[in-house]
Amino acid sequence: xxxxxxxxxxxxxxxxxxxxxxxxxxxxxxxxxxxxxxxxxxxxxxxxxxxxxxxxxxxxxxxxxxxxxxxxxxxxxxxxxxxxxxxxxxxxxxxxxxxxxxxxxxxxxxxxxxxxxxxxxxxxxxxxxxxxxxxxxxxxxxxxxxxxxxxxxxxxxxxxxxxxxxxxxxxxxxxxxxxxxxxxxxxxxxxxxxxxxxxxxxxxxxxxxxxxxxxxxxxxxxxxxxxxxxxxxxxxxxxxxxxxxxxxxxxxxxxxxxxxxxxxxxxxxxxxxxxxxxxxxxxxxxxxxxxxxxxxxxxxxxxxxxxxxxxxxxxxxxx
Amino acid sequence: xxxxxxxxxxxxxxxxxxxxxxxxxxxxxxxxxxxxxxxxxxxxxxxxxxxxxxxxxxxxxxxxxxxxxxxxxxxxxxxxxxxxxxxxxxxxxxxxxxxxxxxxxxxxxxxxxxxxxxxxxxxxxxxxxxxxxxxxxxxxxxxxxxxxxxxxxxxxxxxxxxxxxxxxxxxxxxxxxxxxxxxxxxxxxxxxxxxxxxxxxxxxxxxxxxxxxxxxxxxxxxxxxxxxxxxxxxxxxxxxxxxxxxxxxxxxxxxxxxxxxxxxxxxxxxxxxxxxxxxxxxxxxxxxxxxxxxxxxxxxxxxxxxxxxxxxxxxxxxxxxxxxxxxxxxxxxxxxxxxxxxxxxxxxxxxxxxxxxxxxxxxxxxxxxxxxxxxxxxxxxxxxxxxxxxxxxxxxxxxxxxxxxxxxxxxxxxxxxxxxxxxxxxxxxxxxxxxxxxxxxxxxxxxxxxxxxxxxxxxxxxxxxxxxxxxxxxxxxxxxxxxxxxxxxxxxxxxxxxxxxxxxxxxxxxxxxxxxxxxxxxxxxxxxxxxxxxxxxxxxxxxx
Numbered sequence: 001x002x003x004x005x006x007x008x009x010x011x012x013x014x015x016x017x018x019x020x021x022x023x024x025x026x027x028x029x030x031x032x033x034x035x036x037x038x039x040x041x042x043x044x045x046x047x048x049x050x051x052x053x054x055x056x057x058x059x060x061x062x063x064x065x066x067x068x069x070x071x072x073x074x075x076x077x078x079x080x081x082x083x084x085x086x087x088x089x090x091x092x093x094x095x096x097x098x099x100x101x102x103x104x105x106x107x108x109x110x111x112x113x114x115x116x117x118x119x120x121x122x123x124x125x126x127x128x129x130x131x132x133x134x135x136x137x138x139x140x141x142x143x144x145x146x147x148x149x150x151x152x153x154x155x156x157x158x159x160x161x162x163x164x165x166x167x168x169x170x171x172x173x174x175x176x177x178x179x180x181x182x183x184x185x186x187x188x189x190x191x192x193x194x195x196x197x198x199x200x201x202x203x204x205x206x207x208x209x210x211x212x213x214x215x216x217x218x219x220x221x222x223x224x225x226x227x228x229x230x231x232x233x234x235x236x237x238x239x240x241x242x243x244x245x246x247x248x249x250x251x252x253x254x255x256x257x258x259x260x261x262x263x264x265x266x267x268x269x270x271x272x273x274x275x276x277x278x279x280x281x282x283x284x285x286x287x288x289x290x291x292x293x294x295x296x297x298x299x300x301x302x303x304x305x306x307x308x309x310x311x312x313x314x315x316x317x318x319x
Numbered sequence: 320x321x322x323x324x325x326x327x328x329x330x331x332x333x334x335x336x337x338x339x340x341x342x343x344x345x346x347x348x349x350x351x352x353x354x355x356x357x358x359x360x361x362x363x364x365x366x367x368x369x370x371x372x373x374x375x376x377x378x379x380x381x382x383x384x385x386x387x388x389x390x391x392x393x394x395x396x397x398x399x400x401x402x403x404x405x406x407x408x409x410x411x412x413x414x415x416x417x418x419x420x421x422x423x424x425x426x427x428x429x430x431x432x433x434x435x436x437x438x439x440x441x442x443x444x445x446x447x448x449x450x451x452x453x454x455x456x457x458x459x460x461x462x463x464x465x466x467x468x469x470x471x472x473x474x475x476x477x478x479x480x481x482x483x484x485x486x487x488x489x490x491x492x493x494x495x496x497x498x499x500x501x502x503x504x505x506x507x508x509x510x511x512x513x514x515x516x517x518x519x520x521x522x523x524x525x526x527x528x529x530x531x532x533x534x535x536x537x538x539x540x541x542x543x544x545x546x547x548x549x550x551x552x553x554x555x556x557x558x559x560x561x562x563x564x565x566x567x568x569x570x571x572x573x574x575x576x577x578x579x580x581x582x583x584x585x586x587x588x589x590x591x592x593x594x595x596x597x598x599x600x601x602x603x604x605x606x607x608x609x610x611x612x613x614x615x616x617x618x619x620x621x622x623x624x625x626x627x628x629x630x631x632x633x634x635x636x637x638x639x640x641x642x643x644x645x646x647x648x649x650x651x652x653x654x655x656x657x658x659x660x661x662x663x664x665x666x667x668x669x670x671x672x673x674x675x676x677x678x679x680x681x682x683x684x685x686x687x688x689x690x691x692x693x694x695x696x697x698x699x700x701x702x703x704x705x706x707x708x709x710x711x712x713x714x715x716x717x718x719x720x721x722x723x724x725x726x727x728x729x730x731x732x733x734x735x736x737x738x739x740x741x742x743x744x745x746x747x748x749x750x751x752x753x754x755x756x757x758x759x760x761x762x763x764x765x766x767x768x769x770x771x772x773x774x775x776x777x778x779x780x781x782x783x784x785x786x787x788x789x790x791x792x793x794x795x796x797x798x799x800x801x802x803x804x805x806x807x808x809x810x811x812x813x814x815x816x817x818x819x820x821x822x823x824x825x826x827x828x829x830x831x832x833x834x835x836x837x838x839x840x841x842x843x844x845x846x847x848x849x850x851x852x853x854x855x856x857x858x859x860x861x862x863x
Contacts, residue, residue, distance in 0.1 A: 057480070058736060059460060059480040059484050060479075081813070116385065147627045147629075148626025149566065149625060149627040153626070154566060157566070163626070168626075168823070170825055253629075256821065258825045259820075260825065260826075275451075275812070276806075277450070277451070277476075277805070277808065278806075278809060
């Protein structure tokens with residue numbers, strides 16, 4: 001493998017550096033802001049993770065805090081709250097993956113099938129809009145409509161019925177969370193699928209229709225295969241990011257359903273690390289989360305390769 | 320916004336900041352860390368020289384009773400000879416009101432700068448989030464000249480932190496040295512104790528009302544059931560049920576705060592109970608508190624709590640009658656309701672024995688909101704900063720007090736018929752956020768004063784006298800435990816999570832003992848030992 005890589009490298013780098021630079025300098029220039037951004041806000045802070053191996057005190061700083069090896073990870077392992085948070089995170093991630101992920105695809109198909117351009121634009125705008133609301137507003141909206149003192153429950157009370165604890169039942173909390181997520185972000189997530197749909201060759205549909213393929217067969221044999229690469233790509237990205245189920249959404253509703261249902265790794269990190277002053281434990285939990293995320297990303301990508309999809313990154317010489 | 324109140328309950332910060340919750344014993348204010356107990360007892364506290372030339376209408380007392388003033392003294396006295404500053408000063412503080420307009424567009428702030436002699440550049444944090452801001456600033460190593468250090472928001476490891484980064488002020492303030500700063504000399508020794516850590520003085524303390532949380536109710540709502548005051552817990556329960564119908568509810572959904580009130584009726588201790596053998600029992604370990612939790616769960620099951628736990632502030636709903644009672648920072652909070660409805664003076668619940676026979680307690684607060692240490696610097700600068708603290712700690716009735724709290728006459732305030740300062744329209748815009756930020760980092764000894772409603776002062780004074788009959792102080796106040804300072808806030812938060820689960824029916828009472836076990840093994844037992852080892856002999860026995 002090593003050999004092959006080096007040989008392809010030589011083939012690819014046929015041009016001398018100066019010539020390559022002349023050809024690509026605009027591209028490199030375009031990349032600079034992005035690279036600087038990543039460097040300053042992602043790669044440099046990563047170094048701060050060393051506090052996970054320290055008994056970090058903000059007034060002593062990283063340089064003078066004591067090192068304590070893997071003690072923070074041992075403490076995490078012994079902390080039932082951490083395991084609760086991990087369990088909740090995985091549960092919520094699974095529910096989100098199952099119930100949220102398909103929604104934008106369905107929405108994109110619906111929008112794509114709308115004939116009137118006017119209706120289509122209206123629909124798109126309305127579907128995008130909630131994405132720009134903050135979680136505080138989204139949760140407030142849900143609270144005002146479904147909360148204990150909200151619109152629906154007040155109606156029920158007037159009708160002499162018992163109120164329904166939509167917002168405070170820990171058992172149905174994952175469903176509530178997904179409902180909020182769908183309302184807020186499904187429209188926005190649809191964009192990328194819509195873009196992929198525009199690349200489908202219209203003549204394929206015409207030919208299929210001429211051959212007598214109905215609406216559903218066209219969907220199954222033309223549209224979905226065309227979307228497949230994008231779907232797999234987004235799925236891998238989602239899996240790599242799966243432990244980041246959200247922060248504000250949970251911290252805002254943590255008291256309504258209790259930490260037993262709403263504590264996720266990110267809120268655990270916040271409460272243990274920042275609020276509780278145990279910065280090192282928080283960093284250790286964050287680091288553990290990052291490592292698991294990276295493994296998942298790599299696993300999902302390898303799986304995609306096996307299935308013959310390009311995935312998100314390839315070995316050199318592939319594609 | 321939505322999460323504010325919730326943070327307050329969970330984090331144990333204090334609404335309005337003027338009083339510390341009683342379960343916040345976990346707030347090392349210093350004194351005995353690392354064998355500093357002896358050093359602290361050797362230390363000569365600043366000489367106390369009360370401010371002369373002012374006679375309150377109702378006298379204060381050693382018990383904590385606050386002096387009351389019906390009107391502002393007509394000829395405010397100057398307590399400071401010259402403007403304290405020559406160079407600009409930066410400071411980190413926190414506001415509990417809406418943040419003020421920035422210095423550049425805030426005439427009130429500018430007039431204060433003029434009076435001080437140089438710019439006072441404040442970085443104003445908001446609630447919640449102050450400890451995070453404090454910690455990140457500390458880690459950045461570019462500290463402002465002054466940083467307010469709250470005793471009860473869980474900033475850990477105060478002792479080593481002060482030694483590492485802040486200025487030891489002992490030689491400028493200990494004993495008679497303080498007399499150079501008369502307004503600082505007018506702060507009581509009890510207040511100064513807050514600012515002593517490792518036997519050294521680290522800043523000027525910030526006295527606040529010595530009273531703790533109380534329950535307040537709208538009398539127009541409660542008159543339907545014969546008034547707010549009750550003599551048994553069952554009576555309270557029945558009244559709450561009666562007041563709850565349709566979209567009206569008896570109680571605000573601040574569970575931890577409400578539970579604090581119920582605990583007082585059931586005789587739970589203020590933080591720690593001192594047994595006759597001088598051993599300590601924590602609040603959570605008492606049957607009294609456990610009974611209060613059960614009682615709260617019963618009320619919750621009866622649906623008398625407002626059903627939206629995320630309610631940010633119950634005050635408007637108490638004013639309009641949708642909620643009948645809420646918990647406030649202390650007996651002076653009646654003014655918050657006056658501000659919304661000038662015709663409303665709310666009732667304050669006086670604690671009663673849960674069965675009509677048991678002895679209730681009333682938990683006094685912490686008495687100060689901490690102190691403001693200085694960044695390490697040279698003597699000239701130290702003297703300048705001390706002069707600034709002296710100015711900002713000017714007592715009620717002085718010119719400096721007026722400038723700090725009300726601004727300039729004709730601009731931010733006017734004198735009403737009784738010659739009391741009342742904010743103008745511009746004043747209500749420019750002052751509250753700024754004044755709150757100044758008051759949390761510097762303060763004189765507290766007084767009761769209600770500019771537009773002198774009668775309120777009389778009533779609050781009477782309420783305070785009644786509350787004092789049941790008063791209990793936290794026996795560990797003024798002492799220090801390393802473990803409490805380090806893990807106390809985390810343990811409290813975890814235990815409270817379980818309590819809220821129990822009250823709201825998500826877990827059964829069985830979870831209580833499990834959570835208590837974790838509290839003990841997680842550091843609770845260690846805290847007990849540390850506090851017991853330094854328990855002052857003057858602290859009275861409060862249990863069997």
